[in-house]
Amino acid sequence: xxxxxxxxxxxxxxxxxxxxxxxxxxxxxxxxxxxxxxxxxxxxxxxxxxxxxxxxxxxxxxxxxxxxxxxxxxxxxxxxxxxxxxxxxxxxxxxxxxxxxxxxxxxxxxxxxxxxxxxxxxxxxxxxxxxxxxxxxxxxxxxxxxxxxxxxxxxxxxxxxxxxxxxxxxxxxxxxxxxxxxxxxxxxxxxxxxxxxxxxxxxxxxxxxxxxxxxxxxxxxxxxxxxxxxxxxxxxxxxxxxxxxxxxxxxxxxxxxxxxxxxxxxxxxxxxxxxxxxxxxxxxxxxxxxxxxxxxxxxxxxxxxxxxxxxxxxxxxxxxxxxxxxxxxxxxxxxxxxxxxxxxxxxxxxxxxxxxxxxxxxxxxxxxxxxxx
Ligand SMILES: Nc1ncnc2c1ncn2[C@@H]1O[C@H](COP(=O)(O)OP(=O)(O)O)[C@@H](O)[C@H]1O
Ligand SMILES: [Mg+2]
Numbered sequence: 001x002x003x004x005x006x007x008x009x010x011x012x013x014x015x016x017x018x019x020x021x022x023x024x025x026x027x028x029x030x031x032x033x034x035x036x037x038x039x040x041x042x043x044x045x046x047x048x049x050x051x052x053x054x055x056x057x058x059x060x061x062x063x064x065x066x067x068x069x070x071x072x073x074x075x076x077x078x079x080x081x082x083x084x085x086x087x088x089x090x091x092x093x094x095x096x097x098x099x100x101x102x103x104x105x106x107x108x109x110x111x112x113x114x115x116x117x118x119x120x121x122x123x124x125x126x127x128x129x130x131x132x133x134x135x136x137x138x139x140x141x142x143x144x145x146x147x148x149x150x151x152x153x154x155x156x157x158x159x160x161x162x163x164x165x166x167x168x169x170x171x172x173x174x175x176x177x178x179x180x181x182x183x184x185x186x187x188x189x190x191x192x193x194x195x196x197x198x199x200x201x202x203x204x205x206x207x208x209x210x211x212x213x214x215x216x217x218x219x220x221x222x223x224x225x226x227x228x229x230x231x232x233x234x235x236x237x238x239x240x241x242x243x244x245x246x247x248x249x250x251x252x253x254x255x256x257x258x259x260x261x262x263x264x265x266x267x268x269x270x271x272x273x274x275x276x277x278x279x280x281x282x283x284x285x286x287x288x289x290x291x292x293x294x295x296x297x298x299x300x301x302x303x304x305x306x307x308x309x310x311x312x313x314x315x316x317x318x319x320x321x322x323x324x325x326x327x328x329x330x331x332x333x334x335x336x337x338x339x340x341x342x343x344x345x346x347x348x349x350x351x352x353x354x355x356x357x358x359x360x361x362x363x364x365x366x367x368x369x370x371x372x373x
Contacts, residue, residue: 017080019044019203020065020171025074027060035060035071036227042171042203042220047194049214050207052224053250058207061224062173065205066099067092078171098169098202100160102176106148112159113144119167134162137196154185161193165200172197174206178213190216211251215239223247245369248287253329255293255341255361257286258371266368269336270361271311275368283371290329292365293343296358310360316341318357321350332359 018041027035035057042048050058063069065076067084076084078097083090106115113131120127135141138158148156157177164172177193178186194217197204208214214221215235223231223238231243242248245256259266261275261282273286294310316332319340328349332341335356343359351357 016043018042018077019046019079020205021077021080022061022065023075023077025061025064025071025076027057027064027069027071034227035064037074038224038227038229040205040222040229040232042205044170044203045198045201046219047197047204047206047217048220048222049218050205050222050224051211051214051218051250052209054209056224057227058209058224059175062175062205062207065171066097066173067095096167096170098164098167098172100164100172100174100177102179106156106159106163108148110147111144112140112146112148112151115148115159116162116166118163121167130166131162134166137199138162138192153181154189157181157189158192161196165196165202168200169202172200172202172204174204176208177206179208187216215251223250242287242367244372245285245287245367248289248367252289252291253342254287254289257339259284259286269312269314269334270359271363273311273363273366273368278368278370285369285371286366287369288361288366290342290344291327292362293341294360294362295330295343295345295349296360309362309364311363313358313360315356315358318351318353318355320353323348323350332357334359 020042022038022040025035025038026033038061040048050061052058060069064071067090070084070089071086073086075082078095082088083095107118112135116131116134117127120130132141135144138161140155140158140162143151143155148159151159178190181189190213206217218235220233221235221238222229225246231238231247238247239251248254257268257270259268259273261278261284262280264274264276264278266273266275266284266286268286275284278284296313314334314336316334319331319333321328321330327344327346330343330345330349330351332343334341341359
């Protein structure tokens with residue numbers, strides 16, 4: 001039997017080329033660094049969310065990639081080709097980039113069809129066919145001759161999406177594109193948009209300050225703070241293995257217990273926590289989310305039986321309890337140091353203020369960070 005022919009060397013070893021890659025991008029305004037050595041890669045068909053608080057430099061990064069602003073240092077590559085460094089620059093309109101920004105203003109004096117056709121080249125019949133195909137895809141064919149003001153916010157957003165996708169861009173840059181829509185519309189439009197983007201196969205870089213939006217849309221999240229990417233990875237990993245306390249706190253409420261390390265362990269009222277590799281005497285923050293606090297419902301104040309995973313129970317007194325829809329948020333004042341601890345419980349659990357309850361913490365879901373500064 002003949003062995004299969006080996007693949008030519010290039011096919012064996014060629015790493016996939018990112019559709020969009022930025023390397024060491026920096027931008028300063030009036031001596032202040034707003035984007036600080038940002039590097040990112042987005043593969044075709046992938047959605048990367050640039051997530052971070054307002055003012056951290058997300059839009060500036062996107063504007064440099066789009067070519068409407070220019071970085072002070074660093075490079076931008078599309079499909080492995082340099083489009084912009086500090087000397088060479090491909091103009092924005094030749095970058096094959098689709099843009100959808102917060103105020104996705106449609107041209108008010110143009111029909112829906114003309115809005116979508118705006119960036120298209122080619123013959124009239126060809127352009128018309130493309131417009132119809134896109135409007136059909138976003139389910140707006142019946143409004144093809146309407147003007148923007150005759151459409152709802154959600155419909156306008158879909159026209160803007162069709163317009164951005166019409167020329168078949170290889171990269172889509174989206175800056176908080178859903179923030180103008182009301183909450184009830186938003187989830188449906190996000191899901192629909194995601195499906196259309198995936199079909200189109202573009203590499204998508206989506207800017208948002210909302211963790212829920214990033215978790216819902218992203219294949220990969222790049223968490224940005226003060227101009228830097230502090231962590232990058234699949235939503236599951238960024239949520240469950242945050243790089244630091246602030247990264248944990250960006251996604252949900254957190255509880256923090258301060259402790260000191262002795263022999264790679266920290267003693268707390270909830271038992272001992274592992275702090276591998278942390279030198280003796282180091283102060284650490286033990287960080288955990290409210291959903292990883294467990295309440296003993298069954299033993300009526302006698303305290304739960306600890307399992308090794310759950311550590312030692314500590315007692316707290318209910319301060320207040322609120323129903324949040326799919327869960328209840330209960331705040332306790334802890335007996336041992338009078339600190340406030342937050343716990344979420346699925347469904348409805350609204351104990352009266354003043355009621356003492358025993359709590360444990362899922363030690364396998366805690367993060368231990370040395371205290372900085
Ligand atoms: N053209 C500009 N001139 C001066 N400062 C700017 C300019 N554009 C943005 N900034 C500043 O840079 C910082 C980051 O802005 P931006 O990128 O818009 O943040 P984000 O989109 O994350 O909210 C802000 O402090 C903003 O005021
Ligand atoms: Mg912005």
